[in-house]
Amino acid sequence: MDAFRPLTVDLPAWVPTLLGQRTHVVSDDERVALAIALARENVAHGSGGPFGAAVFDDRTGRLIAVGTNSVRRLGNCVLHAEVMALMFAVQQAGTHAFDRAAPPAIMLATSCDPCAMCLGAVLWSGVRRVVCGATREDALAIGFDEGPVFPASLQYLADRGITFTHGVRRAEACAVLHDFVAAGNPVY
Amino acid sequence: MDAFRPLTVDLPAWVPTLLGQRTHVVSDDERVALAIALARENVAHGSGGPFGAAVFDDRTGRLIAVGTNSVRRLGNCVLHAEVMALMFAVQQAGTHAFDRAAPPAIMLATSCDPCAMCLGAVLWSGVRRVVCGATREDALAIGFDEGPVFPASLQYLADRGITFTHGVRRAEACAVLHDFVAAGNPVY
Numbered sequence: 228m229d230a231f232r233p234l235t236v237d238l239p240a241w242v243p244t245l246l247g248q249r250t251h252v253v254s255d256d257e258r259v260a261l262a263i264a265l266a267r268e269n270v271a272h273g274s275g276g277p278f279g280a281a282v283f284d285d286r287t288g289r290l291i292a293v294g295t296n297s298v299r300r301l302g303n304c305v306l307h308a309e310v311m312a313l314m315f316a317v318q319q320a321g322t323h324a325f326d327r328a329a330p331p332a333i334m335l336a337t338s339c340d341p342c343a344m345c346l347g348a349v350l351w352s353g354v355r356r357v358v359c360g361a362t363r364e365d366a367l368a369i370g371f372d373e374g375p376v377f378p379a380s381l382q383y384l385a386d387r388g389i390t391f392t393h394g395v396r397r398a399e400a401c402a403v404l405h406d407f408v409a410a411g412n413p414v415y
Numbered sequence: 416m417d418a419f420r421p422l423t424v425d426l427p428a429w430v431p432t433l434l435g436q437r438t439h440v441v442s443d444d445e446r447v448a449l450a451i452a453l454a455r456e457n458v459a460h461g462s463g464g465p466f467g468a469a470v471f472d473d474r475t476g477r478l479i480a481v482g483t484n485s486v487r488r489l490g491n492c493v494l495h496a497e498v499m500a501l502m503f504a505v506q507q508a509g510t511h512a513f514d515r516a517a518p519p520a521i522m523l524a525t526s527c528d529p530c531a532m533c534l535g536a537v538l539w540s541g542v543r544r545v546v547c548g549a550t551r552e553d554a555l556a557i558g559f560d561e562g563p564v565f566p567a568s569l570q571y572l573a574d575r576g577i578t579f580t581h582g583v584r585r586a587e588a589c590a591v592l593h594d595f596v597a598a599g600n601p602v603y
Contacts, residue, residue, distance in 0.1 A: 233423050234424050234502060235421050235422070236421060236422050237421035299511050302505060302506065304505055304511050304540050304541070305498055305536050305540075317490060318420070323486045323490045342535055343534065343568070344536050344539060346531065347531035347532025347534070348492070348493050350560075351486075351493070351530075375565075375567065377567060379565060383562070415512075
């Protein structure tokens with residue numbers, strides 16, 4: 228069976244240039260700004276959907292990993308920006324998941340509220356805090372499906388110590404979504 | 416940033432031997448039996464948690480791809496059996512997702528009800544039918560967290576044409592879960 232062939236997950240070639248010498252990002256606002264920049268560049272380079280994400284050590288602001296929507300670039304429906312960032316973050320940390328009960332506290336910044344799959348990945352990753360740009364409603368309004376995410380879903384994560392902040396730099400994040408659609412890209 | 420390093424996802428080395436010359440599996444019962452066998456062998460070989468999955472062309476029974484829980488083997492919290500099987504299946508098919516509205520109809524057989532993350536992955540994958548062994552309640556009863564999955568979650572997928580069958584070969588599927596725990600393995 229040819230499906231025994233391993234698969235490789237990588238970031239677009241333009242990512243190191245975007246990040247430059249940046250190693251730490253301190254404020255939530257700037258962390259989400261980076262996630263939005265990843266989303267915007269992903270669209271500009273035609274390397275995927277309008278979604279970006281980044282994982283940080285929440286105390287020091289150290290940038291651990293980033294992700295860009297790579298569904299079409301890598302031909303893989305699972306490779307949303309958040310899944311990419313979390314996969315690279317745990318690889319980088321040499322663990323299968325961060326320990327939510329021990330330092331360092333890990334946070335995820337995203338350009339848009341995570342879909343149902345990514346919300347599950349957040350739960351398993353050990354991330355303690357998620358800060359998002361565009362909201363679920365913003366994504367739905369332009370035709371993206373976010374999957375079965377309910378208030379009870381966020382409460383389920385809250386009960387396990389995971390907090391969410393929504394709508395940071397929302398207008399800027401929404402602009403990336405709208406530009407993607409306006410350029411005639413497929414919404415899936 | 417070392418996180419630019421690509422990551423590789425592969426199946427355990429014992430999988431081709433387990434599958435042997437098997438290319439088609441016709442009944443739901445036998446498809447779930449294969450998913451359970453993958454789970455059982457995964458535990459026996461110490462290559463991951465007690466979960467297996469397989470993707471089939473639903474009409475012909477052609478086996479497209481398989482997955483085994485690889486969270487600890489590959490150090491990656493995202494690599495549940497279902498995510499693995501779906502990633503390999505779309506790679507195998509040369510698409511980012513199957514078209515739910517066009518042939519071939521694709522189905523997923525699992526050794527246990529999918530968690531919240533895998534349920535989201537099912538939605539994005541284009542799979543139309545999911546047939547499961549052990550139930551969510553069986554997994555919860557021995558200490559596995561399944562994440563925020565509610566009746567409304569399954570209804571959300573049903574509204575998009577995705578049907579679920581639960582509890583196929585349930586006792587056999589549960590035995591794998593129980594044997595995993597009884598052997599002193601960590602439940603995470």
